[in-house]
Amino acid sequence: MADHGKAKRGIPPKSDFNAWYPAIVEIAELVDKRYPIKGMDVWRPYGWKAMRCIDSLTHSEMERTGHEEVRFPLLIPEDLLEKENRLVSLLKRARDEGVDPSELREQQEEAGFKKEVYWVRQAGETDLDVPMFLRPTSETAMYTLFPLWIRSHVDLPLKTYQIVNTFRYETKQTRSFIRVREIHFFEAHTAHVDEECATQQIHEDLEIVSRLMSNMSLPVIVSKRPVWDTFPGAWYTIAIDVIMPNGRTLQVASCHHYKDQWAKAFDIKYQNEAGETQYCHQTTYGMSERLLGAVVGIHGDDNGLIFPPPIAPIQVVIIPVAQHKSPSVSIAVESAAESLRNVGYRIKIDDRDLRPGQKYWDWEIKGVPLRLEIGPRDVENGNALAARRTGGKDPIPLDNLVDGVRNQLDIIHSELTKRSNNHANTCVNRLESLDQEIIDGQIYEVAFDGSDSDAEVLEKSTGLTILGDTMTEYSEPQPCIVSGKMTTRCQHLARMY
RNA sequence: GGGCCCGUAGGUUAGCUUGGUCUAUACUUGACGGCUGGGGGCCGUCAGACUCCGGUUCAAAUCCGGACGGGCCCA
Incomplete structure (x- = not known):
């Protein structure tokens, strides 16, 4: 995405998570941290x-x-x-x-x-x-x-x-x-x-x-x-x-x-x-x-939040484009909004007097999963242009918007599930021995069945905290990482918030 | 629990070391007017700040002390 030297309204890159998180919750207008009591946003x-x-x-x-x-x-x-x-x-x-x-x-x-x-x-x-x-x-x-x-x-x-x-x-x-x-x-x-x-x-x-x-x-x-x-x-x-x-x-x-x-x-x-x-x-x-x-x-990224459709405060934002050029635009926008609201979607029409580009940025920061652009060209073709917050644009027919939108939101939902599962899977590693190098940002699965003092040894030597036993144990007994005795108990180690 | 840093408009910030030229800088944001309009537009006008209390001094945004608030690091 083109970044015209504007640093995306001051959003730090998500790779710097400790800076990104506190910035985004304010920029996306979730909270205001200026209330003068610590920890009460x-x-x-x-x-x-x-x-x-x-x-x-x-x-x-x-x-x-x-x-x-x-x-x-x-x-x-x-x-x-x-x-x-x-x-x-x-x-x-x-x-x-x-x-x-x-x-x-x-x-x-x-x-x-x-x-x-x-x-x-x-x-x-x-x-x-x-x-x-x-x-x-x-x-x-x-x-x-x-x-x-x-x-x-x-x-x-x-x-x-x-x-x-x-x-x-x-x-x-x-x-x-x-x-x-x-x-x-x-x-x-x-x-x-x-x-x-x-x-x-x-x-x-x-x-x-x-x-x-x-x-x-x-x-x-x-x-x-x-x-x-x-x-x-x-x-x-x-x-x-x-x-x-x-x-x-x-x-x-x-x-x-x-x-x-x-x-x-x-x-x-x-x-x-x-x-x-x-x-x-x-x-x-x-x-x-x-x-x-x-x-x-x-779910968020460098451009802002991304809400999963089931909990998005606004699921679809409709942006009228070049409204002044044709009265058909606002008619199409109103009727699109009404048909979607009738089936229970949370809809916002953004008819502020701003350039479309600025509106796009605004709603991307706020993580609205789906954006519908409707302008004179679209009305003429009988389409709305659907832009997914997770990437990609498709025209969907105005006379069957409900199905089109449902389909788009499903795509977004499964894309988010896929991404987050990928992240979780790449984060979890097996810890085979206490000598293994602990990588920052990773969490570890381990066979462990030791005493409280063994647990202390494990936590001290890895610098991590034991989350506890998984719901399903190993199918085959494994040697406990500290005591060496055979066990099917599987536990996770991580740095906790 | 221990240590460290910070506080200037709605936001980001210059100025502070070496007190005066500060009637406080710039960008952004906001209001109004005009031109605009399919990915952050342009021009003009206007609005908006030194956290609080005390001290030093002829003089404090600037130095000192405290309070309040914010942030970071390590047990």
Whole structure:
């Protein structure tokens, strides 16, 4: 593409990802970072619409799988936290000592959690007797009400979710969508009659993840996190990571199996058919605005963003060309827009009084997947010129626009899927021995079945972090990279965000 | 947790070392008018900034201290 020395409105090349990413989120008008609080960006209309398009996919998955939407308060009184703290410190001690949590007696221990939350200690002029904090996640709030909602086995499973803002006082460097202090957060919380039913829920969650990720053309690595990276209070954690262009992995979603650990802490019980009192088994499934960060990072190029059609805030932009020359142009443009809107496409007509070239740049930066140009010549020929953001132009007939556009968007979607899968595949290498050179920007698959101290050796010597066990093991036993003993366990190593 | 850098219009920036000539530079953006119009058009007119507080000084965008904000690197 011709670059008339104009440096593309200041977009750094994507090969310099650490400069490209923060620049593009502002240039494409997703966020405004000028709000004077660290890690709290302002969502601009275009960015917010993109997030809402992702949310809307999430909502329909929740609907499909029978989850019900709830909305819990932002503020949580401090005293509710005590139960959670006791649980977390108990589990932590059990892990440290390598014993089952039920063998330990509870003991008072301060969880490090308080440092990461925002506190409300005053209301008006009054100092609050019981301070409140802004939710960093909603277990505490929800599980205070669950015992009141669940009494009988017929109340189960309870499948709830909410999409809300959560808060975390980050002291590290912040990055739009990736590490922020106010987080746009999705959380599903479920309660079941037993461990097996909760496990089934985890399977359903993973199916939802896979459907969502395929809509967004995001290849993912699904890992069972090692114990030391398991969410506090969870029996196990399954995390979903995306490989960003610089080779760092970004955790975009996670599912936690809580067994009955939280239920015991919060007294969430039901009576079964036999009239016996049982503890519930619970799960959670979380995602965040990091999904948008991943979409931006993975699909964008030197010219700007590229949105996968299912979540593009604007799927087709229609550009009237040389409108003044013939009144037939704006008639054709209006009717094209109407027919596409009627079948549910998100359409924008750009009739600003600007040169067409400038409009093209604008919408390319913003990642609109398909552009339709309609000018006097096209009207005469009965065509619109369709330009794909992923490259290539085709005329499509005006009298069958809907099929033509659907076809074009399909091409774009599969092109994005192909590109991102290619990237993911070229990033992942097998690590055969600890002497092998670690290349920056690569992630590694490894046979590993060692102890915690072996894991430390592995992480120290590679400078990478263990993501955890893959969902499918090796079919043939392989020698563990540290201990040498034969194993089918397959794990990934990466630099994480 | 440890270390480093930075703060001038909406954006990018010159000026700061060696205080005065700053009534602060340029590009871009925005408004208005005209010519234009199939890949960043041209001309004209206009608008817009020294983060805040304190200190030094006859004099501070410039030097010193602090606050706030932004960014980077290493545990």
